[in-house]
Structure formats: structure tokens, C-alpha cells
Amino acid sequence: MTARILVVDDIPANVRLLEVRLLAEYFEVLTASNGPDAIETCENGKVDVVLLDVMMPDMDGFEVCRRLKSDPATAHIPVVMITALDQVSDRVRGLEAGADDFLTKPVNDLQLMTRVKSLVRLKSLTDELRLRASTTRNIGIEELLSRNYASEDTMPKVLLIDERKSSVERIQKMLRDRADLDVTGDPHAGFFQAAETSYECVMISTAFADFDPLRLCSQLRSLDRTRFVPIILLAEEGEEERIIRGLELGINDYLMRPIDQQELTARLRTQVRRKRYNDQLRASVTQTIEMAVTDGLTGLHNRRYLDSHLQTLFDRAVARRRPLSVMITDLDRFKSINDAHGHDGGDEVLREFARRLRKNVRGIDLACRFGGEEFVVVMPDTDGVVAEKVAERIRAEIAQMPFAIGADGKTIEVTVSVGVSSVLKGVDTVAALMKRADLALYEAKSGGRNRVVAKAA
Numbered sequence: 001m002t003a004r005i006l007v008v009d010d011i012p013a014n015v016r017l018l019e020v021r022l023l024a025e026y027f028e029v030l031t032a033s034n035g036p037d038a039i040e041t042c043e044n045g046k047v048d049v050v051l052l053d054v055m056m057p058d059m060d061g062f063e064v065c066r067r068l069k070s071d072p073a074t075a076h077i078p079v080v081m082i083t084a085l086d087q088v089s090d091r092v093r094g095l096e097a098g099a100d101d102f103l104t105k106p107v108n109d110l111q112l113m114t115r116v117k118s119l120v121r122l123k124s125l126t127d128e129l130r131l132r133a134s135t136t137r138n139i140g141i142e143e144l145l146s147r148n149y150a151s152e153d154t155m156p157k158v159l160l161i162d163e164r165k166s167s168v169e170r171i172q173k174m175l176r177d178r179a180d181l182d183v184t185g186d187p188h189a190g191f192f193q194a195a196e197t198s199y200e201c202v203m204i205s206t207a208f209a210d211f212d213p214l215r216l217c218s219q220l221r222s223l224d225r226t227r228f229v230p231i232i233l234l235a236e237e238g239e240e241e242r243i244i245r246g247l248e249l250g251i252n253d254y255l256m257r258p259i260d261q262q263e264l265t266a267r268l269r270t271q272v273r274r275k276r277y278n279d280q281l282r283a284s285v286t287q288t289i290e291m292a293v294t295d296g297l298t299g300l301h302n303r304r305y306l307d308s309h310l311q312t313l314f315d316r317a318v319a320r321r322r323p324l325s326v327m328i329t330d331l332d333r334f335k336s337i338n339d340a341h342g343h344d345g346g347d348e349v350l351r352e353f354a355r356r357l358r359k360n361v362r363g364i365d366l367a368c369r370f371g372g373e374e375f376v377v378v379m380p381d382t383d384g385v386v387a388e389k390v391a392e393r394i395r396a397e398i399a400q401m402p403f404a405i406g407a408d409g410k411t412i413e414v415t416v417s418v419g420v421s422s423v424l425k426g427v428d429t430v431a432a433l434m435k436r437a438d439l440a441l442y443e444a445k446s447g448g449r450n451r452v453v454a455k456a457a
């Protein structure tokens with residue numbers, strides 16, 4: 001993982017110390033010795049994480065953080081405050097200033113790398129979302145990104161797996177009003193609970209009398225339903241090796257006991273935020289796929305979708321010796337509707353037609369807009385006789401009820417011609433099936449329109 005880290009400290013020796021460690025992990029490092037320089041570097045872009053000293057002359061770290069977080073151009077850059085040891089009040093002030101995380105001096109190597117890597121991952125998700133938001137104008141994503149965690153109304157759903165009662169009580173108290181917390185003392189039960197409920201974070205204690213907590217981490221990572229749930233390990237002093245093993249297995253972060261409330265809150269916040277970004281990204285991918293196979297005007301499937309699925313439906317019907325029928329519908333004299341009522345009027349007719357079409361077919365039928373005013377319905381398990389009845393029902397429903405156009409209650413008469421064909425026993429192909437339906441439609445048109453012609457076997 002490569003990323004650009006900005007180290008801000010007024011003491012050059014401190015800057016160098018962090019710089020050397022980060023360079024050893026192949027991060028790119030930028031430096032600044034005061035607040036204004038740090039802000040300028042962030043504004044120029046390309047900073048992935050800021051490591052920010054609190055105590056600096058003139059402008060202190062809190063002020064720098066506040067300014068970065070209040071500027072939309074820099075608000076998305078994760079900020080880690082570096083505070084003096086045991087300065088709990090500093091941590092509180094840091095969180096209030098919008099800091100994403102904090103480290104205490106002297107900075108421990110494992111903590112430094114875990115947090116920086118975790119925030120770099122969060123930043124890359126945010127960047128991806130910002131990119132998509134700007135290319136797809138996805139309002140939902142813009143809103144998600146601009147939302148401040150503190151003002152988010154939904155508390156994260158969290159599972160704590162810890163068998164020590166006193167520890168559980170402490171954590172419950174710390175997260176009161178900050179998380180919707182479920183607790184279990186049994187790691188086996190915890191595994192099933194994590195698989196059955198969609199948690200936004202799972203916290204696992206390392207202190208079990210006779211159970212290896214890393215086994216649970218690896219089980220959660222290997223199960224589909226829990227693969228992406230953030231895991232925070234609650235470890236004891238001196239368990240560095242276990243933590244490193246855990247990080248290799250895919251845990252996302254860890255906390256050392258005794259647990260500090262501000263630290264717990266900050267770490268949980270980062271993990272939950274990342275999970276929510278991730279979920280949003282996945283949803284937007286799904287949405288993109290849906291858009292690619294959906295007709296924007298009518299909400300029916302589009303021709304691309306039909307082309308990729310008709311062969312499958314056809315093959316399945318032939319293999320199972322089941323009937324399959326297709327109907328092609330074409331609105332009569334649609335050009336004159338467009339001419340008389342404009343394209344908006346034409347669009348209204350198409351939408352209403354699609355609505356009536358959908359109402360008259362089953363869920364397993366594949367209804368799509370084939371192009372222009374032509375629609376195709378593929379009906380599995382339907383023979384020619386039934387398909388013709390369905391087509392006739394649709395034709396009648398279109399002809400009997402005039403279509404409303406515009407806001408002033410104007411209505412117009414619309415009719416439709418339909419061609420129906422069915423898979424033939426023996427040798428048949430998708431192309432031949434479609435060709436017969438097309439031929440039937442042509443006959444319906446030339447026979448006077450507003451009628452169904454079936455080329456049933």
C-alpha cells in the first residue's frame with residue numbers, strides 16, 4: 001500500500017523520526033514545521049493522511065485540524081493527532097476538532113503503522129466515492145461524504161465478544177449512547193451471532209480462558225457474510241506478536257487494555273465509517289449494473305438485457321421440454337402521437353404502456369423495451385394458446401382505456417399490434433423464434449392494426 005503522508009511537527013527531530021519509520025514502510029512522506037504550511041500542503045492536494053503534532057507555537061494542532069475539517073477541499077483527509085502521553089483532555093479536544101484518530105508520544109511503531117494503514121484504506125474508499133459522485137452525480141454519495149459522523153443519527157451496531165464480566169461492563173459504559181452494543185461471552189455463540197446479524201463492527205477480546213481469539217478472527221474472515229465486517233481486537237499489554245498475527249489474518253485495528261474511552265470511540269468511528277463507505281460503494285456498483293440493463297424511460301429491461309438472457313431461457317425450455325413463447329408489441333401510429341403531442345407526450349404514452357404491460361405479465365416473464373415503441377415479452381412455461389390470450393388481454397386493456405397526456409387531463413386513444421410465436425418441437429432457434437414473432441406482428445399491422453396474430457405451433 002503506497003500513500004502520501006504529511007508529517008507536521010515544530011521540532012525537526014520529531015519530524016525526522018516519523019519520516020524514517022514511514023519511509024521504511026515505503027510510504028511517501030511530506031513534511032511541515034508549522035500549521036499554515038501544513039494547511040497549504042493539504043490544499044495543494046495529494047495528501048492521504050496527516051500526522052499532526054498538537055503542541056506548536058502560533059497555530060496549534062487543534063486549530064490546524066479544525067481548519068482542515070471545515071474546508072470542503074480538505075475535510076476528507078484523515079487527521080491523526082499526536083498528543084503527549086496521558087493527556088486525556090487533549091484527546092477530547094482533538095476529537096472535537098474533528099480528528100480521526102490520535103497517537104501518543106513516544107509513538108509506538110505497531111500503532112503508527114496500523115493506524116496509518118487503516119486510515120489510508122479509508123481515504124482510498126473516500127476518494128473512490130468522490131470520483132463516482134462526480135462522474136455519476138450520485139446525490140446519495142455526496143450526502144454521505146458531507147455528513148459528519150458526530151451528527152449521524154444512526155448508532156453503529158456493534159458486537160462485543162468478551163467473557164470477562166468487568167471488562168464488558170466497562171465497555172458498555174464507555175459506549176452508552178455511542179453504539180448499539182450486543183454482548184456475548186461465548187466465542188462460538190459470538191461467531192454465529194456475527195453471521196446472523198449485520199454488525200458494523202465486531203470487537204473481540206483476547207482474554208479467553210481456553211479459546212484462541214485469532215481462530216474466531218480467521219473464521220469471520222473466511223465466511224462470506226462476515227468477510228467485510230470490521231474487527232477490532234482488544235489486547236493485553238505484551239501481546240504484540242498476537243496482534244501482528246491478527247493483522248495478518250485481517251483484523252482491522254486493535255486496542256490495548258486498559259481501554260481508553262476516547263481511543264475506543266475514535267477507532268470504532270473510523271471502522272464504522274469505512275464499513276459504511278464500503279457498503280455505499282457496493283450499492284453504487286449494483287446500481288450501475290442495474291442501470292446498464294434497464295430502460296431509463298420505462299424501468300423495464302432493455303434490449304441488451306434481452307439479448308443476453310433470451311438464449312438462456314430458450315436453452316432451458318428446450319432442455320426441459322417446456323413451452324416458451326414470445327410476443328412483440330408495437331404501438332400503432334406512434335409517430336403521429338409524437339407529432340401531435342410532442343416527445344414528452346410520446347414518453348408519457350410509452351411509460352403508461354409499460355405500466356399496463358407489466359401489470360399483465362407474471363414475475364417470471366421477461367418484459368423489455370426493445371427499442372422505440374417496440375416491446376418484447378418472453379414467457380417461460382407458456383404455450384402458444386395461453387400466450388395469445390395474454391396478448392389479447394394486453395391489446396384490449398390498451399384499446400379500452402384512453403391514455404392521459406399532460407397535466408390538463410387530456411386523453412388520447414392508443415392501440416397496439418401484437419405478434420406472438422412459440423418454440424417449435426424439433427429444430428428451432430432463437431433467431432427463428434423472433435423472426436416468426438416479427439412476421440406475425442407484420443401481419444397484425446397489415447391486417448388493420450389493433451390486433452393479435454399468433455404464429456403458434
Ligand SMILES: [Mg+2]
Nearest residue numbers: 010053055056
Ligand atoms: Mg510540538
